[in-house]
Amino acid sequence: xxxxxxxxxxxxxxxxxxxxxxxxxxxxxxxxxxxxxxxxxxxxxxxxxxxxxxxxxxxxxxxxxxxxxxxxxxxxxxxxxxxxxxxxxxxxxxxxxxxxxxxxxxxxxxxxxxxxxxxxxxxxxxxxxxxxxxxxxxxxxxxxxxxxxxxxxxxxxxxxxxxxxxxxxxxxxxxxxxxxxxxxxxxxxxxxxxxxxxxxxxxxxxxxxxxxxxxxxxxxxxxxxxxxxxxxxxxxxxxxxxxxxxxxxxxxxxxxxxxxxxxxxxxxxxxxxxxxxxxxxxxxxxxxxxxxxxxxxxxxxxxxxxxxxxxxxxxxxxxxxxxxxxxxxxxxxxxxxxxxxxxxxxxxxxxxxxxxxxxxxxxxxxxxxxxxxxxxxxxxxxxxxxxxxxxxxxxxxxxxxxxxxxxxxxxxxxxxxxxxxxxxxxxxxxxxxxxxxxxxxxxxxxxxxxxxxxxxxxxxxxxxxxxxxxxxxxxxxxxxxxxxxxxxxxxxxxxxxxxxxxxxxxxxxxxxxxxxxxxxxxxx
Amino acid sequence: xxxxxxxxxxxxxxxxxxxxxxxxxxxxxxxxxxxxxxxxxxxxxxxxxxxxxxxxxxxxxxxxxxxxxxxxxxxxxxxxxxxxxxxxxxxxxxxxxxxxxxxxxxxxxxxxxxxxxxxxxxxxxxxxxxxxxxxxxxxxxxxxxxxxxxxxxxxxxxxxxxxxxxxxxxxxxxxxxxxxxxxxxxxxxxxxxxxxxxxxxxxxxxxxxxxxxxxxxxxxxxxxxxxxxxxxxxxxxxxxxxxxxxxxxxxxxxxxxxxxxxxxxxxxxxxxxxxxxxxxxxxxxxxxxxxxxxxxxxxxxxxxxxxx
Numbered sequence: 001x002x003x004x005x006x007x008x009x010x011x012x013x014x015x016x017x018x019x020x021x022x023x024x025x026x027x028x029x030x031x032x033x034x035x036x037x038x039x040x041x042x043x044x045x046x047x048x049x050x051x052x053x054x055x056x057x058x059x060x061x062x063x064x065x066x067x068x069x070x071x072x073x074x075x076x077x078x079x080x081x082x083x084x085x086x087x088x089x090x091x092x093x094x095x096x097x098x099x100x101x102x103x104x105x106x107x108x109x110x111x112x113x114x115x116x117x118x119x120x121x122x123x124x125x126x127x128x129x130x131x132x133x134x135x136x137x138x139x140x141x142x143x144x145x146x147x148x149x150x151x152x153x154x155x156x157x158x159x160x161x162x163x164x165x166x167x168x169x170x171x172x173x174x175x176x177x178x179x180x181x182x183x184x185x186x187x188x189x190x191x192x193x194x195x196x197x198x199x200x201x202x203x204x205x206x207x208x209x210x211x212x213x214x215x216x217x218x219x220x221x222x223x224x225x226x227x228x229x230x231x232x233x234x235x236x237x238x239x240x241x242x243x244x245x246x247x248x249x250x251x252x253x254x255x256x257x258x259x260x261x262x263x264x265x266x267x268x269x270x271x272x273x274x275x276x277x278x279x280x281x282x283x284x285x286x287x288x289x290x291x292x293x294x295x296x297x298x299x300x301x302x303x304x305x306x307x308x309x310x311x312x313x314x315x316x317x318x319x320x321x322x323x324x325x326x327x328x329x330x331x332x333x334x335x336x337x338x339x340x341x342x343x344x345x346x347x348x349x350x351x352x353x354x355x356x357x358x359x360x361x362x363x364x365x366x367x368x369x370x371x372x373x374x375x376x377x378x379x380x381x382x383x384x385x386x387x388x389x390x391x392x393x394x395x396x397x398x399x400x401x402x403x404x405x406x407x408x409x410x411x412x413x414x415x416x417x418x419x420x421x422x423x424x425x426x427x428x429x430x431x432x433x434x435x436x437x438x439x440x441x442x443x444x445x446x447x448x449x450x451x452x453x454x455x456x457x458x459x460x461x462x463x464x465x466x467x468x469x470x471x472x473x474x475x476x477x478x479x480x481x482x483x484x485x486x487x488x489x490x491x492x493x494x495x496x497x498x499x500x501x502x503x504x505x506x507x508x509x510x511x512x513x514x515x516x517x518x519x520x521x522x523x524x
Numbered sequence: 525x526x527x528x529x530x531x532x533x534x535x536x537x538x539x540x541x542x543x544x545x546x547x548x549x550x551x552x553x554x555x556x557x558x559x560x561x562x563x564x565x566x567x568x569x570x571x572x573x574x575x576x577x578x579x580x581x582x583x584x585x586x587x588x589x590x591x592x593x594x595x596x597x598x599x600x601x602x603x604x605x606x607x608x609x610x611x612x613x614x615x616x617x618x619x620x621x622x623x624x625x626x627x628x629x630x631x632x633x634x635x636x637x638x639x640x641x642x643x644x645x646x647x648x649x650x651x652x653x654x655x656x657x658x659x660x661x662x663x664x665x666x667x668x669x670x671x672x673x674x675x676x677x678x679x680x681x682x683x684x685x686x687x688x689x690x691x692x693x694x695x696x697x698x699x700x701x702x703x704x705x706x707x708x709x710x711x712x713x714x715x716x717x718x719x720x721x722x723x724x725x726x727x728x729x730x731x732x733x734x735x736x737x738x739x740x741x742x743x744x745x746x747x748x749x750x751x752x753x754x755x756x757x758x759x760x761x762x763x764x765x766x767x768x769x770x771x772x773x774x775x776x777x778x779x780x781x782x783x784x785x786x787x788x789x790x791x792x793x794x795x796x797x798x799x800x801x802x803x804x805x806x807x808x809x810x811x812x813x814x815x816x817x818x819x820x821x822x823x824x825x826x827x828x829x830x831x832x
Contacts, residue, residue, distance in 0.1 A: 061700055082702035097697035099690045100817045110690050111701050114683045143817035 010073035011036050012196050013058070013165055018067030020053050027053040029220040030067070035165065035213075040187060040197045042207040042228055045217035046240055046471075051200045052094070054217070055167045058198075059091040060084040071164075085111065090158030094169040094200075096150050098142050105138035108157045121160075129156045132186050147298070148179040155186065166190065167198045172206060172296070180296075184210050203296075204228075204236050204472075205505040216240055240473070256480075257287030260433050260464035261308075266319040266328075268307055276300040276488045278307060283483065283490060285433070285464040290456065291493065292479030293468045294504055300488035301468045302345060305437040308466065309342040310335045322433060336369040341431030343423055345438040345468075347415060351422045354411030358403070359385075359392040361410050362425055369429065391428065399424035400450060416447030423451050427458055434458060437468045452478045472501055484508055529773070530657045534665060535731055537769025539564070539723040542668045543747035544754070544761045545675055546719020551751055552679060553712035554692040556825040558614025559599050561744025562621020563717045567592035567724025569625040572632055572735045575728075581640040585664065585725050592721020593714055595621060600713040604706050607827045618744065626737045637733030640664065664726045669762075671719070676758040688712060692821030695828045705828050720744070746772075749802040755809055755819040768798045 015033040019026060028050045035041045045051045056062040058069065060078035068075055071087055078084045084091070098107055105122040112121060122138035129136040134152040142150060151171060158166050168187075172180040187197055187210060201207055207214055208228045216224035216239040224239035261284070268278040278300055285291045295301060306312040308320065310332040318326040322338045332342060344350045352361045363374055363383065373391070376382045389407060396403065399420040403413055410418055419440065426434060439455065440448035456478050459465045468485075469475055475482060475496075482499050484491040484507035491507050543564055550557045557563075570591025575584030599617055602608045640662045649659035679685040688708055691698040695705050727739055746768055753768075754760035775794035809815050 080702045081700055093700075097694070097700045099693040099697060101693040101819070101822065102686070102690060106686055106690075109683070109686060110698075110703070141814075141818055143814055 010070075012039075012072060013198075014070040014073075015058070016068050016070075018054065018057060018069065019065045020050075020057060020062060021065045026220050028057070028064075031217070031220075031222055033215050033222070035196050035198060037164075037196060038191055038194045039212045040191055040199055040210055042211035042214035043198060043200045043217065044204075044207060044214050044224075044236065044240055049217040049240070050220035051217055052169060053220075055091065055169060055198065055200060058084070059089060059167060085161050085163070088162070088164035089167065090161055090163035090165070091167040092151065092154040092158055092169065092171060094171075096154055098150055098153060100141070100143040102142060103138065104136055104140050104142065104145075104153055107142060107153055108138075108160060111157055112160060124160060125156055128159055132156070132159065132189060133182060134186060148175055151175065151179075151183075155183075159190075163195065165196045165198060167200070169200045171199075172201065172203065175298075180206075204501070205508075207236070256289050257462060259284050259286050260323055261285040261466065262321040263308070264319055264321075266307060266314055266316065268303060268312075268314055270303070271312065276303055278303050279488045281307075281488075281490045283466075283493065285466055285481075287432075287462045287464055288459055289481055290459045290465045290467060290479050291481045291483065292475040292496075293466065293483050293485050293490065294472060294475050294508060295468075295470065295485035296508055297470055299486050301437060301470075301485060303488070304485065304490075305342075305344060305435065305468055308435045309340075309344070311342075311344075333368040336366075336431075339432035341426030341429060341434045343426055343434070343436040343439065345441065347418050347422060348411065352410040352418060355409055357407045357409055358396070358401075358413075358421060359388045359407050361421075362392045362395070363388050365425055366429070395421060395424040395428050398428070399454065416443040419443050420447050420451060423454060427454055430461070431458075431463060433464045433466075435466045435468075438471075439467060439469065440471065440474055448474070472504060475504075476501070526653070527657050530654065532773050533766060533770045534657065534661065536772050537766045538665050538668050539726045539731065539743055540747050540750055540768055541762055541765035542664070542671060542726065543720045543723035543744060544750040544765060545668075545671050545758060546716035546723075547747060547751050548754070548756055548758060548761060549675060549679075549688070549719075550712045550716030551824055552692045552756060552821055553688045553709045554695055554821050554823040554826065554828070555603065555709050555713055555716075556610045556614065557596065557599055557713060557716055558611055558748065559596070559617030559621065560614075560716075560720050560748050561740055561742070562618040563592040563595050563599075563720035564621075564724040564727070564744045564747075565625040565738070565740045566595040566621045567721025568728040568739055569629040569632075569724075569735060570721065571725030572629065572637060572728040575638040576632060576635065579638065581638045581729050582663070584638065584729050585640070585722065588721045588725025588728075589718045590721065592724060593718040596713050596717020596720070599717070600710050603827070604709050604713070607829055610825050610827070622738060629735045629737065632735040633737070635735065637728065637735070639733040640729040662730050664722065664730060667722065672758050672762045679758065689821075692823055695823045695826070699828070699830055705830070709828075720747075723747070746798050749798055753798070753802045753805045755805065755815075756821065757819075767801075771797045 011034040013033070013035040015031060018028055018031040020028040031054055043051050043054065053062065057064045058078065060080045060083055069078065070076065076087055078087065105118060105125055108125055109118055109121045125136060125138040129152065134156055136149065136152050136156060142153065171183055175183060190197060199207070199211055211228050214226055214228040215222055216236065218240060228236060263281055263283045266278060266281045270277045276299060281304060283291065293301070293304070307314050310327065310330050313331055314320065314328045317328040319328040321327065322335060322340055325338060327335050327338065348354045353364065367374060374384055374388050376384050392407065395401070401413070401417050401421045401424065403417060413421065423436065423439060436455065439451050443451070452474060455465055455467060467478065479496045481493045482496050482504065483493045484504060486508060543560060547557060547560055567588040571584040571588030574587025575581050595617065599613060602613045603610045642660045642662050644660040649655050679689060687698070687703050691703060691705050691708055699705050724740065728735055732739065750761060750764050750768055753764045771794055775791045778789040778794055779791045809819055
């Protein structure tokens with residue numbers, strides 16, 4: 001594989017010393033990258049490793065601070081996405097740059113030669129989408145399409161410009177496994193045509209399956225350049241995560257206490273057309289246990305969190321029990337009063353109000369559960385500023401939240417620091433049960449390790465912790481028990497020591513085996 | 525009788541249609557210009573003044589377009605270049621426009637105006653019933669009809685119109701595609717201002733050919749409501765404009781009726797009707813997520829600052 005690349009006179013894309021500074025922060029630091037003709041090249045890294053920044057520079061969305069980019073041996077400057085397209089670089093964004101009010105054909109027309117008539121574009125869209133196995137109706141409004149179909153528009157749009165290099169930014173994070181399969185087939189077809197693909201992902205199993213080479217980024221620097229098929233998931237993960245991160249002291253798997261959370265055969269119909277239905281979810285978490293729920297995004301994680309937290313109470317009251325009490329129909333504040341804590345996935349706008357100060361955000365989450373501490377005057381509910389502020393300061397110092405000023409707006413904190421605060425806000429109450437969704441999404445490695453340690457410590461102190469995460473490294477670091485969610489179904493729980501990365505990958509991908517296994521278990 | 529009513533309705537509706545069409549283009553690009561009333565009154569005073577000073581009503585039209593256009597340029601600089609809040613800026617410019625036009629037009633108060641003369645189109649104007657009304661109108665009326673179909677074609681058939689709708693839907697993505705968001709929005713704002721100026725010119729050259737302070741009398745606000753009522757579609761602006769215009773005429777007649785001791789329909793009720801109708805349309809649109817997504821410019825009123 002590597003030797004065949006040497007035959008080419010020069011690689012398709014060659015990047016040397018590419019650097020992007022945001023203020024004094026180096027999102028990308030002296031990146032070197034080579035992509036050969038007809039090669040599927042993986043760009044691996046954790047959230048915030050600089051993957052997106054790098055490809056935005058390659059696509060002309062951002063301008064590099066330093067460094068050079070060469071295409072087929074010729075140095076190029078890419079001032080705009082339009083120029084990138086002219087040079088033969090196409091891109092499919094993670095967050096689609098589509099216009100919901102416009103039709104498929106109109107969306108595609110916007111990025112093509114303005115002289116091509118719309119009717120011809122509609123025709124070509126239909127042809128190309130059929131040829132690559134990505135069926136699309138050119139006259140449909142984007143607002144009416146599913147996420148997978150929207151991604152197809154982006155791919156077809158890139159293909160219509162006949163690109164030499166197609167950049168895909170975490171394409172499978174929004175896809176169902178079936179849609180992902182289809183995408184892989186399309187990628188293989190592109191490779192067979194001699195086009196190159198830069199495939200951004202942090203899913204090791206995918207990368208090992210379809211990619212010829214991999215470049216690993218961490219903290220904006222290249223930490224590995226390898227053939228992913230020659231590596232083990234562990235060695236790839238080490239390149240992604242690094243070694244200097246403080247090791248999390250895991251809870252002891254032996255000594256679990258009483259069952260604190262019990263979910264018995266809960267099914268929830270989807271609330272919106274885009275939601276996943278939960279199908280027969282059952283789980284038990286005991287004191288001292290950290291149950292991690294792994295799975296590809298969009299397989300029912302947020303719906304499960306909503307049901308567990310009571311943001312959307314469920315129909316069967318005894319479907320969920322907290323410390324033995326049925327709570328299925330209770331709302332989140334009532335469940336908090338029973339000693340539960342919840343940390344949702346979205347930091348801004350869900351877990352915290354960006355424009356409000358940290359102390360205000362603390363009060364918003366805990367005004368009911370800590371009424372006595374934070375509010376005075378009974379029905380008057382007068383705010384006890386001193387108590388709220390000192391609790392907020394306590395959380396910041398325990399969780400090492402770095403902030404500007406004493407009580408800054410939540411939005412002024414970096415993602416990692418705000419996440420530390422949000423998790424700390426719940427931990428401060430010493431909840432008997434804590435449910436966390438994506439605790440370290442987009443958080444730097446140091447903050448992530450701090451948060452993980454805090455979760456483990458909470459379990460050690462005798463609480464039950466449920467962590468919903470897509471980050472397998474994280475799951476292996478902290479979980480005592482692991483279950484996998486896939487298409488709204490939860491697998492049987494496995495003790496963490498008995499599962500390998502490969503097995504989890506199988507459970508995440510091979511829905512059918514996992515599902516039939518779970519059903520067989522139910523039958524008995 | 526029928527002709528007379530139709531004639532007054534056309535005269536009352538034309539400025540609403542023109543101002544709303546301009547605002548429709550502005551809003552389709554994602555900019556909410558609440559200064560419409562101010563642009564209109566600036567157009568009205570500029571048109572009247574130009575006509576007085578040159579003796580030509582046609583130059584007056586040009587003056588009105590320039591007056592509204594230049595005033596909207598101020599709005600553009602404030603909201604697009606300096607990224608000021610669009611709602612606050614629009615409101616401020618409405619107040620500024622009303623005051624400034626009163627100041628500028630002080631010497632014209634009470635002067636007899638120069639009326640824009642109708643252009644009779646041969647043959648077509650001989651059609652019975654409506655021929656004389658529709659085809660012996662002034663230039664501004666013909667322009668309003670041409671604008672409806674021209675803008676309809678521009679927005680939904682031309683590539684530039686597509687880009688403009690794309691910017692209005694999602695300016696971040698449009699920028700990522702290499703579309704010049706700020707320049708396009710400047711052009712849309714200028715066009716909207718020019719249309720508002722033209723609508724103002726109609727008021728001071730056709731509707732009541734004289735200069736009266738505050739002579740727009742809230743028509744800018746009705747035009748703003750009309751854009752929403754028409755769910756950002758030019759042909760619906762035409763239909764809605766005539767509906768609102770007819771309601772306005774009905775309100776006048778209701779007052780006369782009440783004064784002469786006839787049936788008393790509260791005129792306040794009729795003057796509230798366009799806004800009530802707009803709220804009803806808003807409720808219908810908002811009821812369904814899909815119709816909202818497809819009809820409403822999603823980035824309307826949001827400031828755009830490219831990240832680079």
